[in-house]
Amino acid sequence: xxxxxxxxxxxxxxxxxxxxxxCYPIPRHDTVYWYQQGPGQDPQxxxxxxxxxxxxxxxxxxxxxxxxxxxxxxxxxxxxxxLGDSALYFCASSLDGPYEQYFGPGTRLTVT
Amino acid sequence: xxxxxxxxxxxxxEEEPVHLPCNHSTISGTDYIHWYRQLPSQGPEYVIHxxxxxxxxxxxxxxxxxxxxxxxxxxxxxxxxxxxxxxCIRKTGANNLFFGTGTRLTVIx
Numbered sequence: 001x002x003x004x005x006x007x008x009x010x011x012x013x014x015x016x017x018x019x020x021x022x023c024y025p026i027p028r029h030d031t032v033y034w035y036q037q038g039p040g041q042d043p044q045x046x047x048x049x050x051x052x053x054x055x056x057x058x059x060x061x062x063x064x065x066x067x068x069x070x071x072x073x074x075x076x077x078x079x080x081x082x083l084g085d086s087a088l089y090f091c092a093s094s095l096d097g098p099y100e101q102y103f104g105p106g107t108r109l110t111v112t
Numbered sequence: 113x114x115x116x117x118x119x120x121x122x123x124x125x126e127e128e129p130v131h132l133p134c135n136h137s138t139i140s141g142t143d144y145i146h147w148y149r150q151l152p153s154q155g156p157e158y159v160i161h162x163x164x165x166x167x168x169x170x171x172x173x174x175x176x177x178x179x180x181x182x183x184x185x186x187x188x189x190x191x192x193x194x195x196x197x198x199x200c201i202r203k204t205g206a207n208n209l210f211f212g213t214g215t216r217l218t219v220i221x
Binding site: 031033035042043044045048050055056058090092094096097098100101102103104105106 | 144146148150154155156157158161163197199203207208209210211212213214
C-alpha cells in the first residue's frame with residue numbers, strides 16, 4: 001500500500017538560509033500534519049491542513065509557513081534557519097476525523 | 113495540550129505479554145484514546161485507538177477503564193521488533209496529536 005512520501009530525506013543548510021520540505025499524503029487522505037522532533041525529544045505538532053485550508057496551528061515559529069496544494073501535497077517552508085531548527089520533520093496524513101494518522105519517514109534537517 | 117501520564121520505561125521478556133498503562137484522568141466524553149509507537153530512527157506508527165469499548169487489532173489490544181480515566185495497551189507476545197517508545201494520546205476535537213513523554217519499552221531476549 002502507498003505510504004506517505006517525504007522529500008528530501010536529508011537536508012543540510014547553513015544558518016539564515018531557507019529550506020522547503022515536501023510531503024505527499026496517502027491517496028484520498030484529505031488532511032496533512034507536520035511535526036518536529038528535536039534530538040532526544042518527542043514529536044511536537046506544528047501545523048495541519050484539511051482540504052487545502054489550515055485547520056490547526058501548534059508551536060510553529062513565525063519563520064515557518066506551510067500550505068497544502070490542490071493535489072493535496074504539502075510544503076513546509078522554513079526561512080532564516082537557526083541551529084535550533086535542526087530536527088526530524090515528520091509529515092502525516094489521515095482522513096478528516098478521529099482516524100489514525102500515517103507518518104512519513106521524515107526529513108532530517110541539519111543546520112550548520 | 114491534552115495530558116496523559118505514562119511510565120517512562122518498562123521491560124518485558126520476549127514472547128511474554130506486555131501491559132502498558134496510561135492515565136488520562138481529565139478525559140472528556142468525546143476524546144478518543146490513541147496509541148502510537150516509534151521505533152528507533154522511524155516515524156511514529158499507529159497502533160490502535162478506542163473511545164469506550166475495548167478494541168482489538170492485529171497489533172495489540174486496548175483495554176479502556178469503565179470511567180475512561182485510564183487505559184492499557186496490551187501486546188500479547190512481545191518480540192524484539194516491539195522495542196519502541198509507546199505514546200498514549202488523548203485525541204481531542206482537534207485532529208492533531210499531542211505527544212507526551214511516552215513509555216520506552218525494552219524487550220529482553
